[in-house]
Amino acid sequence: MSEPVLRPTAPANAKALETGSGIAWHDWVDYLEAQDAAKLDHTDMARLALARILEVGKSTSPEWWAQGVTVAYERHIGRRQVGQTCDGSFSVTVSKTLPGDMDAVLERWQARFDSVVEFNGVLLSRKPAASSTEKWRYWRCGLEDGSTLSVNMQTKPTGEKTALAVNHDKLGSADDVEHWRAFWKAELTRFAQ
Template sequence: MGRAAKSIETATGHPWLEWTEWLEGQGASALAHAELARLVLDRIRQLGIERHASTGEPLNDGWWAQTIAIDYEHDHGMREVGQGHLGTFAASASKTIQGTLDEALRDWLDVMAGVTEIDGVPLSEQPTTSATEKWRYWRVSLADGTRAQVDISAKQVAEGAPAKAVVSVQHSKLESADDIPPKKAAWKALLSQLNLR
């Protein structure tokens, strides 16, 4: 069973075995990633899954379709853990902190002020930021052709409780699985500085 199987079951309300058996019946193991993700997205919509089965919040069906496709690929040897659909790898890390989206972004910018390299690889450009109603983003390219993106989202809290945000980093376009641990460690070290200022 893939790493995300339990969260998939919790989100969709359907057992992972049910997803796997249905996908195998559709010949999913012979599909490219994009086709597989589209197939899953169609199935989510056919089943009428519009809300997270556990929280009741609106379901981001495109994101969950990708998650189901990737976990299926892991289970069937179509993809190594951490490997993207183009054959490259990605390292990820996250931390939940106190604050609103804008406060979390400001805190992250404070942490990154003066940082010129990640795990010994120089940044190749000035980082950029952007925002939507529900997200804040920070992105940068590195000299080795890899990219890093930070996604900041609000964490659901009890009514009247202080705001919290989830700061998630993904470092993509890594060449091998061996690159994941050092990159993950480097980003975790930076994330650990959040809310300490």
């Protein structure tokens, strides 16, 4: 692994990381530096963060926050860019809250998008497919550029609205993230009308 480039600023989500993990960001940096975490891969760094969170004992979702701390530290040391996953590809998520339960929203989504052959000029490589669990509805497809789409829907506790998130994964660059973020924001705005 190449020598990381230290980024002295705290992540934008530092307060959330502190609240969720029970450990302040500056304490995370000190701890991870003392553990020589920059030499670890993502998985081992996340294990180290998880062990520390469990030791402190203030988190209600330690695994979740261990991943968040790991990603933030990887960005801090220059190993990862915003939107970059641990495999080096990029990902973007755009979400919107819509009226109706998840079944109604999935039905509307399918009526609008099941017959498309391309998104933003990129052909589909895999036909759209829907699936469901008790708490979620999913709509997925692949694109010819190697990227994948997963549209996830979950009814909010009131039962009157649904959170819909478009996850566009396996993108090639940070520029692709911004390109697709703009596209999906516009699509979701149109879909909500």
